[in-house]
Amino acid sequence: MALELRNVTKRVGAVTHIKETSLMLEPGHFNVLLGATGSGKTSLIKLMAGLDPMASGQVLMEGEDVSRLSTQKRNISLVHQFFINYPHMTVYENIASPLKVVGMAKSEIADRVAEAAKILKLEPMLHRRPHELSGGQQQRCALARAIAKESRAVFLDEPLANLDYKLREELRDQLPELFAGRGAVVVYATSEPEEALLLGGKTALMRDGRVTQFGPTAEIYRNPGNLDAARVFSDPPINTATVIKEGTTARMGDRVSWQLSGTAAGLSDGAYSLAIRPYHVLPSASKKATVRLDGRVQVTELSGSESSAHFDLGLGGTAGGEAHANWVSLSAGVHPYEIGEMHDFYMDPSACYFFAPDGSRAA
Structure with missing residues (x-):
């Protein structure tokens, strides 16, 4: 399974939010979108997920053009930086919600929820509601929902931004393992260069709605293709x-x-x-x-x-x-x-x- 962008653009009125972009994103590693706030990371994720219309170009999944398919028909998961869970549902029901929508059998839903809850250490909390959880537990619930759904693509839009330092460190270490071997394309947006280096995989550097360099994260660090790339991966500043x-x-x-x-x-x-x-x-x-x-x-x-x-x-x-x-x-x-x-x-x-x-x- 691969997710390919071919010359995609996004415009709002006369303003171009995403300039012509082509990328090949593959499973087996994290695909990181790295850039400052306003660089276009979220806009690009919304194009890939089908949440926003493209001005031009194509989005392909496994070679199939899904540009005109709705978000639901693309079989994707999206985890935001905000803890988006259904407040009236228990943790179990939140994790199971996308599986119920597609009419999955109750026995298979139970198996998938149990597996995801075990991976995210949510088993003791399955009968609680989101307001009874800490911020870290709420985000674990959102991640468990993405894992249980077994999506073709998972988009993580700065999912750790609103967690405290200790929780960020803990979840950041776990994320690559959570999605390892699942065959999904994982796209992770962040504004923190250190986070990109820790996650490894490949990184697309973004600036002003354009991808300025894409490749293995460590290789971009060692061999920046432009001055912007060199500045991104340097703390203290280069x-x-x-x-x-x-x-x-x-x-x-x-x-x-x-x-x-x-x-x-x-x-x-x-x-x-x-x-x-x-x-x-x-x-x-x-x-x-x-x-x-x-x-x-x-x-x-x-x-x-x-x-x-x-x-x-x-x-x-x-x-x-x-x-x-x-x-x-x-x-x-x-x-x-x-x-x-x-x-x-x-x-x-x-x-x-x-x-x-x-x-x-x-x-």
Whole structure:
């Protein structure tokens, strides 16, 4: 079973909410839609689920065009971030509700409800009503309903957003196991990059109603195809600056320069956006971190066994005055930073990404 989008678009009046999008979503792993609020994640899910009309394109399930089928006929399940359960029904009845709609035999309904309740640890609560449950238990009830239905596709639209931290962690760890081996296409929308990395599978990065990159989540993290993708998967924020490439030399301002190697050395001369993750900018030189930077420390943070320093990177004079960049260093151990003081930092040039003026990956 696969779910395919072919050139789908969505418009509301003169406004395009989803720009032309094609995706092949397959079972066996999570398919994550990752983007900020307003990027189009929910709109795309509604198109796939048949809740909103498309302006153009097709939705195919197992090769069958379901674009004109109602939501009910597509055999899908949808779990929202809000705990959508029927308040007048017991937990058992909530889980069983979609099975009753299709006229399933009572004995099979009982078996499916029992299996889903066992998986979600809801067995002691089957006779309670939603208002008697905690938020986490209500969301478990919604997930159990999706599992019991044995849908061809399951859409999870930020399902953990309204849970407390502990419950989010617990359910996030369980979700891949809950849907493993069920043959359904699972689509999971989130605004949290860390959540996408923890769930694994494949990720579609979304921005302004468009998918900017799609592929294995870990691969997108290691090899972002554009500057937006590099920024998404970085916490603290990825460091960026303009570099000028001349021959095999890269220059940031008039104070920092180094010799390029590999694909970066083969780039055409000109201006590029450099990006490097904070853990490749260290407070002391190492075998790889060899390019010296100096910055004025602005903020320091100690988290467990890691230290971070936000610093103002001076890049030297320009026609309009001194050039600056706000950068972050993240390193193991505890480091004696002093707010307001100058400190040397060292960058690993082999960990730098280079992006063209239009944001596309250059090296």
